[in-house]
Amino acid sequence: MEKTRSNSVLYALPVLFGFFVMGFCDIVGISSDYAASAFGWSPTMAGLIPSVVFVWFFLLGIPSGLIMNRIGRKNTVLLSMLITVVGMALPLLHYDSMMTLAAYALLGIGNAILQVSLNPLLQNVITDEKLLTSSLTAGQVVKAVSSFVGPFIVLAAVNWFGGGDEGRWYLCFPIMGAVTLVSGLWLLLTPIPREAVVQSVDTSGFKEALSLLGDKTILLLFLGIFFAVGTDVSTNFLSSKVMISRFNYSKETAGMAPQIYFICRTVGAFVGVFMMTRIAEIRYFRFNIIGCLLFALGLAFISHDVADFICIGGIGFCCSCVFSIIYGLALKSRPDKGNEISGLMIMAVAGGTLSFLVGAANDTWGIVGGALVIACEIAYLTYCAFFISLDNSHQK
Numbered sequence: 001m002e003k004t005r006s007n008s009v010l011y012a013l014p015v016l017f018g019f020f021v022m023g024f025c026d027i028v029g030i031s032s033d034y035a036a037s038a039f040g041w042s043p044t045m046a047g048l049i050p051s052v053v054f055v056w057f058f059l060l061g062i063p064s065g066l067i068m069n070r071i072g073r074k075n076t077v078l079l080s081m082l083i084t085v086v087g088m089a090l091p092l093l094h095y096d097s098m099m100t101l102a103a104y105a106l107l108g109i110g111n112a113i114l115q116v117s118l119n120p121l122l123q124n125v126i127t128d129e130k131l132l133t134s135s136l137t138a139g140q141v142v143k144a145v146s147s148f149v150g151p152f153i154v155l156a157a158v159n160w161f162g163g164g165d166e167g168r169w170y171l172c173f174p175i176m177g178a179v180t181l182v183s184g185l186w187l188l189l190t191p192i193p194r195e196a197v198v199q200s201v202d203t204s205g206f207k208e209a210l211s212l213l214g215d216k217t218i219l220l221l222f223l224g225i226f227f228a229v230g231t232d233v234s235t236n237f238l239s240s241k242v243m244i245s246r247f248n249y250s251k252e253t254a255g256m257a258p259q260i261y262f263i264c265r266t267v268g269a270f271v272g273v274f275m276m277t278r279i280a281e282i283r284y285f286r287f288n289i290i291g292c293l294l295f296a297l298g299l300a301f302i303s304h305d306v307a308d309f310i311c312i313g314g315i316g317f318c319c320s321c322v323f324s325i326i327y328g329l330a331l332k333s334r335p336d337k338g339n340e341i342s343g344l345m346i347m348a349v350a351g352g353t354l355s356f357l358v359g360a361a362n363d364t365w366g367i368v369g370g371a372l373v374i375a376c377e378i379a380y381l382t383y384c385a386f387f388i389s390l391d392n393s394h395q396k
Contacts, residue, residue: 014186024084084177087173088107155255209343221388222330226351235316236262268319285385296311358370
């Protein structure tokens, strides 16, 4: 028994390492500053970068699940990593604005497929339910570490591999590609049993999932995920621009802002796991989302670097558990439709495209405009927190 458990943990390691690759999407925040500078993009155009990445979650969320049923979870994860490696190699072949956007698009496609298939793959190697829960949590911690390391990857590309030339920021792509290749090869060489096919591959699963949006509770929570991810990506995207625009920070120094955001988000996730064992998740949701809204308004109207750092970190801390809370409420509302709801929630990760509106608002009205867009996103989450039907969510 102990040997079997040890083997399960050993086989889980390459799967957990895949969560590091999953965190690469969060590099869009700081890298968009360098891309905008390199190509002379406006804030609106820079805001398009996260949209190019996250729109694929909407387009590929459910189809990726159907593909996974045909070729298996492990092969689907490997496919996602192959797509990512190809995308990360493009700027080395030819570096211009269109090729850079293509690299971001393939990063988004690979990451969308990865997010659908990686969590289920853990179930193939971890059979103990308690160990599975802790393994899923460990995966999110690995992803959070990757998000925190992201700005350092860009800085390493500029300072170590680019000789200090900011124009060579794009070397962060092959760095991420190399890490992804190592992750894929490790997983490829790890023997993981294939799961049984759970359904035939046709369009019925897609239609059935979309039909659930007719349920008002599911629709409310679907939009909740959409705006939760939108808040996350938008704050990451805007954070460094706040420091550059308001206080003339260099791009390198401004990189502290997304790092503070991700540190606070990671700490908030750990605190949330502890707190939600003592109070109902909906109460914790309401308490945090009010704080999050206040921090967003503070970011909009307070022009002081320390205060803005606090507001950025505060949004990260208060929003850290919102995604998991809403996701859990959605599953509890219709436990008989768990697979379909999971597909819908991954589609809603396309909320990251809202950063385009933040960029456009920043272009038109400055930092105040961008921050107010984030506040509007959080305002919907506040509505969601206070008007979700507790009966449907089986709350205590």
